[in-house]
Each structure stands twice: as structure tokens, then as C-alpha cells.
Amino acid sequence: MNAAPPSPTAVTEPLLDVRGVTLQYKTKAHLVTATYRVSFTVYPGDRFVLLGPSGCGKSTLLKAVGGYLTPIEGEMRLKGRPILRPGSDRMMVFQEFDQLLPWKTVLENVLFALTSTGRLRGAAALDRARAYLDKVNLGKFLHSYPHTLSGGMKQRVAIARGMAMEPDILLMDEPFAALDALTRRKMQDELLRLWDETRFTVLFVTHGIDEAVKIGNRILLLSPHPGQVKAELNSVVDLTDSGAAAKLERRIHDMLFNDRVESPGNSEAISHA
């Protein structure tokens, strides 16, 4: 199944260890198996991408790591401790723009995360919040309410909030999917710049092959219905080498879609309802 070669960072302890995880959830009429025996390992400093078409359970998998869902089989460990419930050691960045608390300003949103979890308080919390909001270039909008911001700015606040908590791992659920193409590219560049500065660990869900190649250093390919691991690949090292990136994108595309030629056009069109 997961015949991943030993990662170059294998000497260090894995940060997140997901082993044989099967996830099921119930809709009104069905019991859906979202993923079947998925295994992967994330090491500190990884930009680990879960990539696959709609229905491959990548978002469900991320929510399980977030602690919102309990696997019916297998186990997930963060720093060796099993994941049982949501917690601030795994900060989520969602796709939806309404993830900021509308009754708090930009600064208060970041502060509230820090203080209500008891991570920091007082001046220390304020300094940390300001520092991370400066990092995402929102220093001028500290006292704005979320509804006055654009979609890209809201996502930047959410990213700053997640990073300010300095969690063990940042969980990003298609954070740029609802942005326009130009803003998305800018945000991707920004995320990479932020990663260069602080080297946080991120688990990133996307359905865009180009985004996966650009954001990730390691890519887990999932096939749909139910989600199973297809491959775990290394991304290109040098992003400026567009030939290598295009080659990898081509390879991923073929791996994901080759065996499904009989049913064309059903992959990206059906977005999750």
C-alpha cells in the first residue's frame, strides 16, 4: 500500500503518524466510507499536501486529524499522543471566509485565539498577535472588522491566527479555493515566504495539482470512493524549474485519471455539496 521510501528526514521523530485510518460518516440516507486504511507520516517542517479529486476524503481526513471525527479503524498520533478531540495544538485554516469571529476585529480575532486557549495573555499575547499580523501584511487593518475585508485578507487573518498559536501542525483545508486566481497565486507565494521564515509544519488539502506541486514538499495522492492512498511523492525542489514542475504535474495527472477514462469529466465537476 504505502511503499514510501524512507524520507530524508526519517532520522527525526515523526510529528504526525496516521496509520490505517478508515473514516466513515453518516448522511441522512447513507453510511459513507470516506477513506479506507490510509497511512502517512508527516515530519517536522513538512509542507505535506493531501491531493485528490472530489470524494477522495481528503477534507474528511484533515478534519479527523483536527479531532472532529474519530476513525473507526486505525490510529492517528501527534507527537506520539493519540488524537482524541479538537485542540489548539492543531490549528485549522478553513476554506470558508466566515471562519473569523465577526464580532471581533482582526487583532481581537488573533488575540482571542491566544488568550482563550490560555497560550498567552496580556502584553505578550498582544505582541505575538501584532507580529504575526505584520507578517501577513495586515498591520494597517488591526482594528477592522472581518466583514470590511476582502476574501484574501480574511484568509490572511485566518493564517496569521493559526500561525500565531504556533501549533504543532497547521491544518489547511483548501484555504485558497474560494479566492480568485490572481489572489490565489499571491497567497501561495506568501505562504511559501512565511514558511521560509518560520518553518512551521503544515498539512494542506487541495484538489489543484498545480497548487499541490507549488505548495508541498511531499504529496499524498488519494483516489476516490472511498479515499485510498495511491502514492506519496516528493515535489520538485526548485520551483523556478518550470519544466520539472510541469513534468510532475503531468505525472500526477496521469496517476489520478488514467484508470478512469471510461467516465470522463466526473472528477472536478462534482464539488462537495
Added chain:
Amino acid sequence: MLAGASRPEWVREDAMSEDFGVVEKPITWWERVWNNGAVRKAVILILLALAWEIYARRVNNALTFPTFSSTVEALWDGAVHGNLLTRLLFSLKVLLMGYGLGIALAALLSTLAISFRLGNDLLETLTAMFSPLPAIALLPLSLIWFGLGNGSLVFVLVHSVLWPVALNTHSGFRAVSNTLRMVGKNYGLRGFGYVAKILIPAAFPNILSGLKIGWAFAWRTLIAAELIFGVSSGTGGLGWYILENKTQLEIANVFAGLLTVILIGLVVENGVFRVIEQRTVRRWGMQA
């Protein structure tokens, strides 16, 4: 081959800003005044008062329809020389007691309802049963249970406030987006902290409208109850003031009593609820 493929490319410099004419200019003084909701509402009130005055003068019968000016006069007299203010204070005291208690119970019920499935069923069943029941219909029972004191009034008030507030709060809680709930859980919030820090602010538009409805219901119930119930322990409320003056055929005073209820309604709506609204849900962009 595309017909237009041979079209030349072209690039253009931006026009200088002085060529535009107006890009942004302040609106006129008159427009700014008219944009103020309070001004527009004051105009409506003045027009209504005028219509009242004109109609009453045409009817010309102080026993059935006193004029606006004589009502205002009676209001002034009642407040300065009469007992209108003590009656009003009595009513307000009972009203706030009932309103406060009703809200507290509603908060408890809706918290239970959002925390447990059984609590949800309990709230739904109770509201379905008691919400259609007019509070005033409970007054005879209330008098037997709580006697001729404020207790009976507070009981019917609680009944009239509790259900609309609980129902609105609960539907507000349920409308909180799943993303916000997950954000709250992500911070490790649970139980009471989760309700207080995430659900209540997120459901605030609904809660506020519940509070408004509750306030109006409380007034209606109180005045009606006082009209039936009359005086307790020597002091009566506004309803009693209205009834008392009606039996003495002081119709201008009856109107003054009603006008007092209206005025308080206006003051609370514009002075309390509107201010809360502006400082919360409007500032947060949760309500236009």
C-alpha cells in the same frame, strides 16, 4: 484562421486625474440630515401627531377622542401633579422583574437545548405547548397560586417573555455556521464557555430580535393583567391608572396612560435596542 488575428496590439496611458471631474465629493447638508433615521422617524411622529390633532378637533368630543394637545396636557399634569409617575415606576419595576427572570430562564432552556438532544426535544415540546397560550389566560390560576401580590404578575410576565426569547435564541444557536462551531472547538472551548464565547455572539441577531419581541409581549401582558387585576397592596401600575381614569370618565388621562406606554416603547426601541444593535450586529456586519 481567425479574422481578427491581424489586429494590432495597443497600450494606453492612464488619464490625468484632473480630467475626471468628480471622483469623490461630499454629499450635501440636506442629504446628510435626511440620511439620519432619527430625523426621518421624527418627521413621521410629527405627522401622526398632526393627524391626530386635526381629526380630534373635527370629532370635537373630549369624551370619546381627546385632542393630541389635551392628551399631552393630561400627561404633563398626571406626571407633575398626579400619580402617573408612581404608577409608571410600579409597572416598570414589575416589568423588569418579569423580563429579567424570563430571559434568565430562556437562556437556561436554550443552553440545555443546544447542549443535549433531550434538551432540544424538551424546548421544542414546551414551546409548542405553551407559546400559543395567552399569558392573560393564566392570570386567574396565577392569582390562586401566588396571591394578590406582584408574584402573580411576574409569573404571567415570565410566561409571556420566556417562550419567544427561548425560541429565537435556540433558532439563532442552530443557525450558527458549522465553520464557526469548528473554530470554537479548535480553541478547545466546551460547555458553558463555548456557549458564551461562540454561540451567543454568533446568534446575537436572533437573540436581539427575541429580546425585542419579549419586551413587547411583556408590556402587552402587563397592561392587560393590570387592567384585570387592578390594585395590589395599595399601589397599582399603568394599567390600573388607565382603568381608574376610565371609570371616572377622565378620557384625556386614559389617553395619557396609553401615550405613556407608547412613549416608553419608542424610547426603549430607539434608545436601548437600536443602540445595542448599532454597537453589535451592525458593527460586526451581521445585519444590514
